[in-house]
Amino acid sequence: MGALQVAKRHLRATMKDKLKAIPQESIMTQSSTVFDTLRSQSAYVNAKRVSIFLSMPTGEIQTDAIVRDALKAGKEVFIPYLHKNMVQAPGLPARVMDMVRLKDLADYEALELDKWGIPSVDPNTVAERRRVFGGPDAPHSDSTLLDLVLMPGVAFDTHPDDGVIRRLGHGKGFYDYFLFRHGLKAGSLGQQDSPVLLLGLALSEQFLSPSEGEVPVGPLDKPLDGLILGNGDVQGPLAPANNTD
16 A cells, blocks of 8 residues: 555544544534535535535534525535446446436435435436436436535645645545546536536534644545635635625
């Protein structure tokens, strides 16, 4: 295992213990603050197609209010769907992530919890849903691209020299590979000049101070365009200039 992977694994283990200690009341309060802050961001207000991660019960920002707000606002809401990679080749992941569209609020409320306690799409319904990458059984997916991806993570920080927002994921590479494929699709549709915006949502405890070290990243780790923290702070170029005030 290379030094980068060792560093990532060590930080994940450290953060796991740290996040376990956060009271649920604090998580809910911070989630409410993130929701209120997000609604002031033009990146969210103006997004027509937005991907929203559905939360684990503990240890991260809760996104239920965001999903409900986005659906109420008439946005096309897409959520993660993990499945076997249909393209089998050396170097490609065995499992990949697509984003599938929720039909409406009733559809969202009917989702069942998976073994991690995360609301999840029934695989039997995927064929009838719009997807980002789609396939022969996915209607109207050929030109589907996202405007905004709200991203989870384990830890975040900003580079001390250039302010780039760095993210440590859970280690499966689902978002990295999804965004790589999304970029290829955008290029094939001639939309390279309108990239998807990446906005992280994080508990304050997930943002590392310089004294806590830094988030290790490699060439395949995509920086974020913005980060909203549970105390209401917004990091990155999306704030404060890119809000609705």
